[in-house]
Amino acid sequence: LREDPDESSDLSGSSVFFEDLQERMHQKAPRGRRPNADSPRPYDSIPIPSVTPSKKQLERKELGVQWRWIDGKYSYTPDLRLATVDDRGADSWTRFRDLDWWDNDGAVELVSWYFAAETTEYQFRITGMKRGFLRVHDASLLDLDSSDANQTAEVATVRLERGWHPLRLTARVGDLNRDFSIECRGSADSAYVRLNEGELFSISQ
Numbered sequence: 001l002r003e004d005p006d007e008s009s010d011l012s013g014s015s016v017f018f019e020d021l022q023e024r025m026h027q028k029a030p031r032g033r034r035p036n037a038d039s040p041r042p043y044d045s046i047p048i049p050s051v052t053p054s055k056k057q058l059e060r061k062e063l064g065v066q067w068r069w070i071d072g073k074y075s076y077t078p079d080l081r082l083a084t085v086d087d088r089g090a091d092s093w094t095r096f097r098d099l100d101w102w103d104n105d106g107a108v109e110l111v112s113w114y115f116a117a118e119t120t121e122y123q124f125r126i127t128g129m130k131r132g133f134l135r136v137h138d139a140s141l142l143d144l145d146s147s148d149a150n151q152t153a154e155v156a157t158v159r160l161e162r163g164w165h166p167l168r169l170t171a172r173v174g175d176l177n178r179d180f181s182i183e184c185r186g187s188a189d190s191a192y193v194r195l196n197e198g199e200l201f202s203i204s205q
Helices: 016-032 055-059
Strands: 065-070 087-091 107-116 120-129 133-136 139-143 155-160 163-172 176-186 200-202
Touching (some): 107 176, 120 133, 120 163, 133 155, 139 155, 163 176
Antiparallel strands (some): 065 087, 065 107, 107 163, 107 200, 120 155, 120 176, 133 139, 133 163
């Protein structure tokens, strides 16, 4: 900034550092928002970039979910991404449905990874949840907590790049059935697949 206080120089491609920074920014932006017709962005047409876990992470992956639970009574679905929680863990989907906090108040955040087999559009829906959020990476996918009907949809369509994508579900415990299901179908599929019966993995970060 001392040499270019007006920031008039285009630093893209000027060094390995800035090339790497530009690539990371190109990936981060579409992972953080979905296309909005009222606020278009140049990257709205590209698929959400996938994440490449390390070899060790993939070797240790298991069918299941990472979860974080916070106690309390809430009139809304809290965002737990930066919250200090009361309990956390990683379990298979079978063990997950028998955890103690299911009988308590509070809210829970679930993170599980889905492998998109091809770059295409996917439709997601949730059964067994009254209110809550589903995000892919940090982009809002299903908002079932909004009072604005225009922001609420029971089915969401998103274009994903082939590869791994984290799905993040947040809900109050009382709004989530133990047998809830995250379901998905690709652009060429006619039937939805229940992802948490064999398609969602716990991958340690």
